[in-house]
Each structure stands twice: as structure tokens, then as C-alpha cells.
Amino acid sequence: MTKIVVITTKDRVYGVNKSLDLLAINPVKDKHVIFKPNFNTADLPPASSSMDTVRQLIIKLKEMGAKSITVAERSGPANTAKTFKKKGLYELAEELDFKIVDLTQIPTDEYVLKNIKGFHWKEGFLFAKIYDDAECIIETCCLKTHMYGGHFTLTLKNAVGMVSKSNMGELHSSKHQRKMIAEINSVYSPDLIIMDGVISFVDRGPMEGTRKEANVFIAGTDKVALDAVGVAILRILGTTPDVSKGSIFEQEQIKRAVELGIGISSSDEIEFITDSEESEKLVRQIKEELAK
Numbered sequence: 001m002t003k004i005v006v007i008t009t010k011d012r013v014y015g016v017n018k019s020l021d022l023l024a025i026n027p028v029k030d031k032h033v034i035f036k037p038n039f040n041t042a043d044l045p046p047a048s049s050s051m052d053t054v055r056q057l058i059i060k061l062k063e064m065g066a067k068s069i070t071v072a073e074r075s076g077p078a079n080t081a082k083t084f085k086k087k088g089l090y091e092l093a094e095e096l097d098f099k100i101v102d103l104t105q106i107p108t109d110e111y112v113l114k115n116i117k118g119f120h121w122k123e124g125f126l127f128a129k130i131y132d133d134a135e136c137i138i139e140t141c142c143l144k145t146h147m148y149g150g151h152f153t154l155t156l157k158n159a160v161g162m163v164s165k166s167n168m169g170e171l172h173s174s175k176h177q178r179k180m181i182a183e184i185n186s187v188y189s190p191d192l193i194i195m196d197g198v199i200s201f202v203d204r205g206p207m208e209g210t211r212k213e214a215n216v217f218i219a220g221t222d223k224v225a226l227d228a229v230g231v232a233i234l235r236i237l238g239t240t241p242d243v244s245k246g247s248i249f250e251q252e253q254i255k256r257a258v259e260l261g262i263g264i265s266s267s268d269e270i271e272f273i274t275d276s277e278e279s280e281k282l283v284r285q286i287k288e289e290l291a292k
Helices: 012-023 051-063 080-087 089-096 155-162 165-173 177-187 223-237 252-259 277-291
Strands: 002-008 032-036 068-073 099-102 111-114 125-128 136-146 151-153 192-201 211-220 270-274
Touching: 002 012, 002 223, 002 277, 012 051, 012 192, 012 211, 012 270, 032 051, 032 155, 051 068, 051 089, 051 136, 051 192, 080 089, 080 099, 089 099, 125 165, 125 177, 136 155, 136 211, 136 223, 151 155, 151 223, 151 252, 155 177, 155 223, 155 252, 165 177, 177 252, 192 223, 211 223, 223 252, 223 270, 223 277, 270 277
Parallel strands: 002 270, 032 068, 032 136, 068 099, 136 192
Antiparallel strands: 002 211, 111 125, 136 151, 192 211
16 A cells, blocks of 8 residues: 545645645655756746745755755756746755756766666666665656646656656657656656645646646655546546546556556555545545546
8 A cells, every 4th residue: 555645725835744744754864865846947837846845845854854955857848057047946045055956967977877678768768877876866746737748747757857858859759658758767766756736737738738726735655656646636627638538547657657566556555645624525536537
């Protein structure tokens, strides 16, 4: 069983705090933490991570005893440094005393080639060494669809930012794109993931789309479970045919992740934890979607 927290809220500070409270784990104490947000572009959430969520997560990680925190990320197609500046990341780093690594500016030898038999990457992919060597990895992502072949961009898709930009041509042109996204996730294990679903894109994405208030935070450690719940919520909101069709566990990103042992293989393995009657109602709807 894996624990998944579902919180109904518009308040991102509450969402972060309550997620950590209900999960009741502390994977960061006395650890050097590498923190992965979703800074594809500097566009407003859910195109990119809310700075309210990022700020509160970093505050809480410090309170939980993290030895150090480094935000390591790259944007695409936007320029990473410009995205960081527009998001206010540099100012936040000065205020809260954490480091920033622009993954587009590190040398090639700071990437590790992952060329694994049976994968759909022709010659493997370059994975950032800072994540390969990480003592502790914390992620936050958004709740949205993806019109460039991913179908949805949740926790599994968030890992694409850990891969060299030089590999993106192959990824985005491949008919196996969704399987390749899942395969990235097999080379590392996150210690905590918080999905900010206050606002969602239910179509298009990742930079723009039809915005709907989902008013939800989802947290856990299992990427398959988190993505399955995220897809269920997109379906509840009303989303694209690609995201709506078939069983959730037959969605290609999720199916491949299950094959690789990245997470659970069935919704029966999820233990939901909630904070309110409203959240319980949402969980009942999620379970209905998962059972279809």
C-alpha cells in the first residue's frame, strides 16, 4: 500500500503544510536536498509551479531539518535563466538561503548516460548527475494536460527536466514518447512529491490551456499512484479524449511505469488520507474514475 494525501483547498500554504502533516514522514532531516519544481516556462500556474508553493515547501524543508537545499532545473522551450528571473527564484534564494543550478549551463560531464536495454531511447539519455547522486529528491509539479504528445504532465513528466535538452528532439519526435517519459523515472527514486492542483489545464498545455479550478493538493511518494489520481481528477473536471479514454492504468505513461516497477500496479494499493469531508467526497469521485 502507498499513502496518497488528497486535500481540497485554494490556499497553497495550507496545501503544502497539511500535505506534509498528513503524510507524517520526514525524508529530509540532515540530508542535502535536491529540489525539482516545474519551471518549463515562467507562465502563470499551472503552466509552471506557483512560487507560493515553492516558497512554502522550501520553508518547510528547512524546518524539517534539511542540511541544504538546491533547486536544480531547466526550462524548455524558454530560456532557463530568464525563466528563473521572471519567476523570482534568484530573489527567493537570497531570502531563504538555498542554491540554484541551471541544468542548461552545466558541462556535459555533469550528465550521466543512461542506456538501458529494452528502453525506447535509441542511444539512451543524459541524466543530470546532481539528481543521479542526490541524497534526497523532493519534487513539486502541476496538474495539467500536454498537447505535444505526453497527453498529461504530472509527476512522471516532471522528470523530463532532469534530462539534457539535447535529448528533447528524439523525445518529442518519437511515437514512443509517453513510454520514454516513464523510462526516465526508472533511474531515480523521489523521496516526496507534492502536486499543486489549485488550477488545472484540462486541455492543451503545458504552457497554456483551458483553466479550471481543481482546488486540490495531492502528495505522496509513489509516482504511479500520484499520476493515476491526477488523471482521475482531470477526468472529473472534463478533459481531452486522449486522457479520458480507457482504464487509467492503461494510459501509456502509467502502464509503462508499472511495467518498470516504478510504482503500484493497481488502485487497490492506494490508501487515501484526507483533511475534510469535502476531500472525502473528492476521493469517492477519484475512486469511481479509477475503477472504470
